[in-house]
Amino acid sequence: MSGSTPRRPRRHDPGRRDRLIDAALTVIRERGVAGTTHREIARTADVPLGSMTYHFASLDEVLAEAFTRHAALVARVFDERLSAARDRDAAVEAVISLVSDDLLGSQHDLVLSVELYVAAARNPALRAVTQAWMARSRQALERHFDATTARELDALIEGLVLHSALSTDPMTPGQIRHAIYRYLS
Amino acid sequence: MSGSTPRRPRRHDPGRRDRLIDAALTVIRERGVAGTTHREIARTADVPLGSMTYHFASLDEVLAEAFTRHAALVARVFDERLSAARDRDAAVEAVISLVSDDLLGSQHDLVLSVELYVAAARNPALRAVTQAWMARSRQALERHFDATTARELDALIEGLVLHSALSTDPMTPGQIRHAIYRYLS
């Protein structure tokens, strides 16, 4: 308990707030929102507890910042994949690889997203984050698909990801491709 | 301090365990898994705190029982809707009404389901519950659709429900119908 902690003389530390947000994302991934506490984040970032409440007014603020960052990262991938597609066929491929490679590839972010959904159900501040995020991914899809299709496709992607996230036998890339093709055919 | 507590003389109370599970579901719905505590459940069921640990070995046991019951209720609706369908067309209508009426109709159970998904991500005992549930709804769909279609359809349903649950403008029944038709066409 004691003796193992090396001295930690780090008075001047610009960018600490930033590192704390990253640490929060790590903790949410590993322990869930329910297991995300000031202490756990501080420990993960190797920072004294008091530092948390210096940089953030409340734990909710930390969560909101963390999820905002997560949503921005995922949304960027969406944008990049879809803006790189030159025609509809390429867009379909982009969606498939988005789900197979980006979303399901990293167990990590997948759990994060689901955590965010649930947290948003109780926390209005977080709900704003999810909604902005949903809107942004829909817009990315609308580069290539009409509004109705974009919306439905977005829901299908959500379902495929969630299902795979929770299943013992998640869908293979081939199965993902099949489902999306079928819908978009 | 006195006078406000109504008498509660219920020493012999068969079925109390049962009522506690229902109370747990109520609390999960209203406060989320994170806000579900022995105390809150006991208060909701109007039962002394000590009664909780008398009937359940741990809070996790309570959660598992509660979610098992919830899953059974939802699965039953799935079964009933789909077994009532005489042909594929009727099955398609059944799926549509399942989503529009049963799942989205009651905000209640919708939140409950998402809560379960996330809780399952951390808790192996709960994961078994979700998986049994997923398997069962897939089976119900397989009465009318081939295995691949059933699986994909199940994911689509999930996505539509989740999306609507979190959106400020949830899909209308007409939009739900459109999405499912399109997929099954």
Next chain:
Amino acid sequence: MSGSTPRRPRRHDPGRRDRLIDAALTVIRERGVAGTTHREIARTADVPLGSMTYHFASLDEVLAEAFTRHAALVARVFDERLSAARDRDAAVEAVISLVSDDLLGSQHDLVLSVELYVAAARNPALRAVTQAWMARSRQALERHFDATTARELDALIEGLVLHSALSTDPMTPGQIRHAIYRYLS
């Protein structure tokens, strides 16, 4: 810090709530309301911290109970002194000895009373306690004096006590007697 605390195996302890209220009064006397914390009270009563919040919903509740008890004790002395007086002269003597002996005699209760006054200025629950107490002491005085005199006398008593409490040279019994005589002459 450790090693000096003897085992404290006291699971069954009826009357604990009561002892906690007394402990709270002790702490208020010694440390002031500002220095009265759950921890300090628990330590004084030699009881685990968790016990405090088991018996009281909040620290304010503890304060209210403690001051209510204090007020009741002081009011009782008032009642006894004054009801023992057979005529007006005896009543005057009773008031004098009340101030000199009972109120100023014990530095203890004197500080307690002033603490209560200030706490009441911010805390409506405590204000109710002070007001009930004021009313009661006025009633006791009204056994022997008309309403106006009772009220004014009550204020004079307050002033004499407060002044003496804070002064480096508090009034002697003779001076107290002189002041009261002069007013009642």
Next chain:
Amino acid sequence: MSGSTPRRPRRHDPGRRDRLIDAALTVIRERGVAGTTHREIARTADVPLGSMTYHFASLDEVLAEAFTRHAALVARVFDERLSAARDRDAAVEAVISLVSDDLLGSQHDLVLSVELYVAAARNPALRAVTQAWMARSRQALERHFDATTARELDALIEGLVLHSALSTDPMTPGQIRHAIYRYLS
């Protein structure tokens, strides 16, 4: 996070220490000594937190300065009222109007005074302030009354003020006048 904080470019600011003392008095009035913190004072004065410990060695120093200023203000009113009185009758009127108008007129200073009394009970530095203050108001009274009368009158004033401060039905000016007349008759 941004945009809401108005610019505050006040590097050179003589008289800041002074403004901080006034801000402290404001905070004590509104939140009590218990609620008076570096942060609250800095916020009230619209000054960075670090400025507090730059100008004052400790919070106690701030309190002492604040109360000293408060006592000086009240004492000045005492002096002015009483030095304006040309004879004993005028002095009696002066005392009455002191209590009715100056002390009870402004709820403000009334609470402040009582706060000071209690704080003084625990804090020797503050006790010196109250005692100097008491001495000074007694001196003012001694311009017109003998030493014993001055002392007793001072206590009566204290009692009338405290009583009125805490009562739901504070004394009317007429009642104040009656009490003081009776004592001085």
Next chain:
DNA sequence: AATGAATGAGTATTCATTCAT
């Protein structure tokens, strides 16, 4: 001369769980 950042001790409160009756 002045301040934003940092920190560690402390606060009220919640809670799962244990235990004596």
Next chain:
DNA sequence: TATGAATGAATACTCATTCAT
């Protein structure tokens, strides 16, 4: 069989004060 009392670990958050810039 049932329960009120008890407990210790944990939680979010506050704050006086120190320090590097």
